[in-house]
Amino acid sequence: EDQVTQSPEALRLQEGESSSLNCSYTVSGLRGLFWYRQDPGKGPEFLFTLYSAGEEKEKERLKATLTKKESFLHITAPKPEDSATYLCAVQATLGNNRLAFGKGNQVVVIP
Amino acid sequence: DAGVTQSPTHLIKTRGQQVTLRCSPKSGHDTVSWYQQALGQGPQFIFQYYEEEERQRGNFPDRFSGHQFPNYSSELNVNALLLGDSALYLCASSLAAGGATEAFFGQGTRLTVV
Numbered sequence: 545e546d547q548v549t550q551s552p553e554a555l556r557l558q559e560g561e562s563s564s565l566n567c568s569y570t571v572s573g574l575r576g577l578f579w580y581r582q583d584p585g586k587g588p589e590f591l592f593t594l595y596s597a598g599e600e601k602e603k604e605r606l607k608a609t610l611t612k613k614e615s616f617l618h619i620t621a622p623k624p625e626d627s628a629t630y631l632c633a634v635q636a637t638l639g640n641n642r643l644a645f646g647k648g649n650q651v652v653v654i655p
Numbered sequence: 656d657a658g659v660t661q662s663p664t665h666l667i668k669t670r671g672q673q674v675t676l677r678c679s680p681k682s683g684h685d686t687v688s689w690y691q692q693a694l695g696q697g698p699q700f701i702f703q704y705y706e707e708e709e710r711q712r713g714n715f716p717d718r719f720s721g722h723q724f725p726n727y728s729s730e731l732n733v734n735a736l737l738l739g740d741s742a743l744y745l746c747a748s749s750l751a752a753g754g755a756t757e758a759f760f761g762q763g764t765r766l767t768v769v
Contacts, residue, residue: 578758643747645697
């Protein structure tokens with residue numbers, strides 16, 4: 545069974561204080577790893593797809609990286625508007641596009 | 656492009672009742688998946704529809720059923736509601752392509768069972 549574990553569960557950052565979120569995963573064969581951002585009461589918003597170890601993707605203050613066992617979401621010089629829950633999900637090669645999610649990293653950026 | 660739209664946004668039902676939630680996928684997408692998200696948890700896969708058939712199912716009882724229409728829109732039905740069914744129900748649409756394909760989510764339907 546595909547498993548995704550995210551740490552830390554919750555993180556409070558001062559504005560401008562960079563940090564990293566961890567997503568460790570177990571999957572029979574990785575088709576893709578996805579990062580989403582979710583605001584309270586809203587649906588997840590797509591951020592990145594990573595396909596293979598060594599791959600990196602960036603968007604504004606966010607950078608996602610992937611190894612064979614885990615992914616990191618680096619937040620550089622965060623702003624209060626980066627406060628959200630960040631969800632990591634994996635898609636297995638035999639999974640027919642279903643996503644297995646972790647519980648999320650809840651990030652609060654304090655001005 | 657309106658993206659993925661879900662209705663209603665909020666719903667309150669009584670234990671034992673039945674509920675139907677609706678989803679219109681993103682333009683050009685042919686696959687619809689449904690997820691249940693309890694408070695403080697990640698979304699859990701319920702099932703997926705493609706070509707009007709259920710392709711895959713997660714660990715949910717038969718009280719949860721669905722349907723996909725020829726225009727790719729979808730419904731999620733839950734019978735005999737339990738208090739534990741209270742959650743945010745998310746619809747995601749994607750393309751049934753061979754590689755990893757991004758799923759785009761709607762804003763969700765908040766179901767409260769009392």
